[in-house]
Amino acid sequence: MRGRVALLTLPLFLAAAGRGSGQSVNPTSSVAVPDAGHLHAEFGFTSYRVDAFVEKSGARQEFPGSLDFRVGVLRLSYSPIESFALGLEVPYRWSSYGPSGSAASVLARGNPGLGAYLDWAPPGREDRLRPAFRLEYMTLRTGTDPVLTVSDGGSRFSGTFQLTALPGPLPAPWRGLASLRVEYGPPAGDDPRHLESSVQLQAGRRLVAGRSLELAASAVAGYQASSEARQEENLFHNRTSHGAFAGVLLSLETARSGIPLPSLSLSLTKDLCPRNAPSGWRVGLSFTRAF
Amino acid sequence: MSRRSHPLRSWTAVGGLVLLSSFNVREGTALTRGPYLGRVSDSAVAVAWDTDLAGGSRVDFAPEGGGWATIRQDESTRKHVVVLDGLASGESYRYRIYSGEVPLAGESSFRAPRDRREARFRFAVIGDTSGVDVPLRIADRLVEADVDFALHMGDVVYPSGAEKDYDAQFFTPLARWLSHGPVLPTLGNHDVMTDRGAAYLANFSLPVNDATGNSRFYAFRHANALFVSLDVESLEFGAESPQYEWLVRTLSGSAETWKFVYLHTPPYSSAHANGVARLILCPLFERYGVDVVLAGHEHLYERTHPIRAFASSGPGVIYLTEGGGGANLSQFRQEEFSAYVASRFSYVIADVEGSTLTLSAREPDGSMFDSVVVEKSAPNPPRPTPKPPSAKHPPSIVVRP
Numbered sequence: 001m002r003g004r005v006a007l008l009t010l011p012l013f014l015a016a017a018g019r020g021s022g023q024s025v026n027p028t029s030s031v032a033v034p035d036a037g038h039l040h041a042e043f044g045f046t047s048y049r050v051d052a053f054v055e056k057s058g059a060r061q062e063f064p065g066s067l068d069f070r071v072g073v074l075r076l077s078y079s080p081i082e083s084f085a086l087g088l089e090v091p092y093r094w095s096s097y098g099p100s101g102s103a104a105s106v107l108a109r110g111n112p113g114l115g116a117y118l119d120w121a122p123p124g125r126e127d128r129l130r131p132a133f134r135l136e137y138m139t140l141r142t143g144t145d146p147v148l149t150v151s152d153g154g155s156r157f158s159g160t161f162q163l164t165a166l167p168g169p170l171p172a173p174w175r176g177l178a179s180l181r182v183e184y185g186p187p188a189g190d191d192p193r194h195l196e197s198s199v200q201l202q203a204g205r206r207l208v209a210g211r212s213l214e215l216a217a218s219a220v221a222g223y224q225a226s227s228e229a230r231q232e233e234n235l236f237h238n239r240t241s242h243g244a245f246a247g248v249l250l251s252l253e254t255a256r257s258g259i260p261l262p263s264l265s266l267s268l269t270k271d272l273c274p275r276n277a278p279s280g281w282r283v284g285l286s287f288t289r290a291f
Numbered sequence: 292m293s294r295r296s297h298p299l300r301s302w303t304a305v306g307g308l309v310l311l312s313s314f315n316v317r318e319g320t321a322l323t324r325g326p327y328l329g330r331v332s333d334s335a336v337a338v339a340w341d342t343d344l345a346g347g348s349r350v351d352f353a354p355e356g357g358g359w360a361t362i363r364q365d366e367s368t369r370k371h372v373v374v375l376d377g378l379a380s381g382e383s384y385r386y387r388i389y390s391g392e393v394p395l396a397g398e399s400s401f402r403a404p405r406d407r408r409e410a411r412f413r414f415a416v417i418g419d420t421s422g423v424d425v426p427l428r429i430a431d432r433l434v435e436a437d438v439d440f441a442l443h444m445g446d447v448v449y450p451s452g453a454e455k456d457y458d459a460q461f462f463t464p465l466a467r468w469l470s471h472g473p474v475l476p477t478l479g480n481h482d483v484m485t486d487r488g489a490a491y492l493a494n495f496s497l498p499v500n501d502a503t504g505n506s507r508f509y510a511f512r513h514a515n516a517l518f519v520s521l522d523v524e525s526l527e528f529g530a531e532s533p534q535y536e537w538l539v540r541t542l543s544g545s546a547e548t549w550k551f552v553y554l555h556t557p558p559y560s561s562a563h564a565n566g567v568a569r570l571i572l573c574p575l576f577e578r579y580g581v582d583v584v585l586a587g588h589e590h591l592y593e594r595t596h597p598i599r600a601f602a603s604s605g606p607g608v609i610y611l612t613e614g615g616g617g618a619n620l621s622q623f624r625q626e627e628f629s630a631y632v633a634s635r636f637s638y639v640i641a642d643v644e645g646s647t648l649t650l651s652a653r654e655p656d657g658s659m660f661d662s663v664v665v666e667k668s669a670p671n672p673p674r675p676t677p678k679p680p681s682a683k684h685p686p687s688i689v690v691r692p
Contacts, residue, residue: 061529
């Protein structure tokens with residue numbers, strides 16, 4: 001039973017935890033605490049195509065070319081005791097821009113830094129909303145000119161609170177999730193401190209269920225606000241920014257009681273009403289497995 | 292001689308009173324602002340001034356050693372703008388302003404715009420002017436340097452570009468220069484905070500673009516150079532926007548030797564860059580041969596190495612930030628693309644001599660602390676570079692294809 005519950009909290013659902021320190025929003029990722037003595041591995045990938053930057057006034061600045069941000073993230077966590085897990089996060093970024101009609105193009109790629117996190121999921125709440133917490137510190141390589149780089153050099157602390165609706169309070173096969181994430185980057189040199197907060201909501205249902213497979217679909221939506229337009233490890237503008245997003249998520253979960261098995265999730269989201277922020281489409285993918 | 296006053300002395304006294312009273316405006320009309328100059332086209336100068344009471348407008352003007360001409364406008368107004376066209380290229384003109392038939396101020400002078408046959412001129416770059424002391428001293432330097440005009444990099448009036456602050460923040464501190472030559476600004480983020488820059492548009496006589504029919508962005512030619520002012524603070528400037536399309540037409544249609552673009556927030560900066568402008572506009576600048584991009588916003592002076600294809604190696608566009616007009620100075624962390632950066636009050640003098648451009652950054656007392664010489668390459672070997680004006684600050688040399 002515990003295994004099944006653990007599986008149900010795997011990345012089937014939308015969570016804010018996938019948005020680590022300036023990384024792309026990836027609704028397929030979530031806080032997941034493996035059983036004591038077990039490992040949890042997650043590989044996430046996001047591709048974000050930006051077609052415009054929207055000013056605070058709403059004026060839309062279209063890019064004359066393709067501006068793409070891609071990030072792959074590997075997370076490994078281990079649970080030394082019940083309900084707790086310690087993890088490491090290693091991202092890798094590709095950022096590219098090729099303005100049409102111009103020979104100028106730029107490609108930046110590399111590892112921006114390293115993150116360490118602590119997850120906690122209070123035990124014994126199988127029939128109610130299941131909370132989970134993550135505290136993370138991401139150290140980033142010293143950045144230089146923060147336009148089209150893979151690291152803006154601003155190390156960050158973040159905290160995530162996630163609530164997952166298990167079958168119980170909701171009629172099966174419905175499911176839901178809500179999360180809140182806050183990120184803080186201390187001042188560095190002449191750069192002021194950076195603050196960002198985001199909320200995400202997700203609601204969906206199982207579409208198909210077999211003996212050991214479940215396919216679920218969910219609608220996802222979220223909102224974020226930050227003290228400056230610092231996205232995708234780039235500083236577009238040093239004024240406050242905010243925006244929403246919405247999309248869909250599909251998840252394929254393998255569930256066999258007591259046996260941790262892989263899960264796969266795919267999401268597609270669109271930025272909505274950004275202000276002093278980029279606007280575009282994101283595709284997210286994650287693959288998880290507990291050992 | 293008897294103790295009675297001499298007749299000549301009496302008539303002299305009466306004449307003096309008449310002369311004095313003639314400068315005392317009729318019916319209490321007073322000069323409340325100006326005169327100050329604008330530039331409405333490649334060849335035309337605008338003389339502007341404000342009065343407390345409405346009345347007609349008149350400008351008398353004459354080239355040095357030449358006869359006076361008069362332009363009258365009967366429209367009764369408090370905000371007077373008289374356009375002078377058909378001026379001899381580069382000539383110095385004297386002028387006087389009247390409200391109706393009453394002179395409002397003493398005689399001033401200006402230099403006429405230069406036509407494209409000319410290839411030698413001087414202009415200034417100022418930005419983020421604030422307070423009194425720094426702009427006042429800079430205005431004195433501009434007059435002494437006898438520049439043809441001054442470009443302003445935006446944030447003309449703090450804190451929010453409101454009309455009520457224009458006299459104290461701009462017209463009074465810069466008065467000595469404004470009656471002598473035009474200031475050609477670009478919109479800053481503070482300028483648009485009140486009514487999207489309504490006061491800015493009302494107070495400056497500028498060329499009108501043929502895309503949107505206003506002066507939020509504009510261009511003009513002076514001698515062998517094209518100057519383009521962009522609005523990146525209140526308008527769309529991305530691909531397919533009217534401003535972007537206009538910029539492509541303007542730059543591609545220009546055959547001028549030199550091309551200068553100015554906008555408020557710098558695409559490259561060791562403080563805070565406008566990354567969006569860099570991605571959208573810089574490829575255009577390179578494609579159409581812009582030589583120097585000028586900006587303000589950051590309250591410091593900075594000059595980049597030539598940049599092309601987002602890299603600072605080989606020939607390219609020089610990005611220069613001049614935001615040291617008096618506002619609180621900015622901090623910075625020098626980037627690789629930066630050739631020189633300093634947090635100091637300053638202005639820039641640009642000298643164009645044919646295919647040679649010299650940019651020198653100066654403190655408000657006129658002392659130079661940075662300079663660069665840009666040479667356009669020619670079929671013949673490049674001309675020898677000019678002797679550095681100061682051994683303490685030898686200029687950098689950049690050769691452009």
